[in-house]
């Protein structure tokens with residue numbers, strides 16, 4: 001039997017946490033032969049701590065053979081201790097009338113503190129995946145605090161956007177979902193992100209050649225994917241939770257599966273028109289478990305370049321809002 005992986009999850013009693021933890025414990029994230037210890041971190045709020053107790057009781061009641069321990073804490077130095085994976089979901093939501101700059105700064109404080117503690121106490125091979133919004137910039141902030149862990153270990157999730165785009169292309173063409181490949185998300189996890197449809201394949205053929213409707217691809221397709229989160233809030237009265245948890249399972253599973261090709265927000269080295277040192281969604285190929293290389297060489301036409309310029313501008317603006325915190 002392999003030794004257990006320690007998986008730290010922040011915001012563990014939140015709605016994404018509630019959909020996620022049971023799947024990690026069942027083996028969906030790290031495989032059916034990989035035991036795990038869940039280290040659950042919540043905000044030091046009585047209601048959240050109490051809710052976390054209930055979640056831990058339910059995890060116990062599932063009798064998952066792979067679940068070898070549960071830590072419940074509101075102390076980051078306990079939650080991240082020796083963690084191999086740190087899944088950062090907990091974040092401050094945008095309140096009524098709150099300015100974007102204030103949201104960025106409030107979350108900046110959380111991610112600076114967590115970045116420092118992770119760097120100090122997590123395992124030598126620790127990997128960090130950020131979901132809490134604004135995910136790309138929160139990830140950049142956490143990574144900025146790391147002196148021991150390399151920046152490539154810090155990724156943010158754009159997989160939900162990739163999954164949404166894949167499904168929309170399959171629905172449009174009436175093919176099975178698995179016939180749609182190589183649809184990658186560039187940029188910010190926000191309505192500005194760009195699903196690069198020109199490189200997607202449907203049954204091995206170029207997606208635009210199969211769909212024969214560039215106006216739909218450039219307009220409604222990009223809009224449906226970009227505004228899907230808002231559409232779910234409008235319909236459900238709450239933000240995406242199960243699909244976000246599922247996307248995080250996919251994000252990590254793909255990152256530990258050599259050869260997997262998928263969209264991840266990673267530190268930009270200036271490729272595809274992104275400023276260096278913003279965290280931007282782009283296609284990666286997993287090399288060894290937990291490590292990846294950016295797939296280079298996709299040609300961007302004028303439309304793609306303009307979309308990337310817009311999402312890059314948003315990332316650069318977000319970075320400017322928090323520059324004084326991370327310098």
Ligand code: NAX
Pocket residue numbers: 010011012013014015016017041042043045048089090091092093110130131132133134135157158159160161189229239240241244
């Ligand atoms: P919830 O409000 O249900 O849960 C968040 C939990 O985090 C709460 O239990 C809260 O007590 C906890 N928390 C807050 N600050 C904390 C801290 N400093 N340390 C530990 N725990 C803390 O939100 P939920 O629906 O679970 O969403 C969580 C985050 O994911 C939000 O920021 C949300 O915007 C973001 N999302 C990101 C997505 C993505 O694709 N990157 C998609 C889904 C989701 O919108």
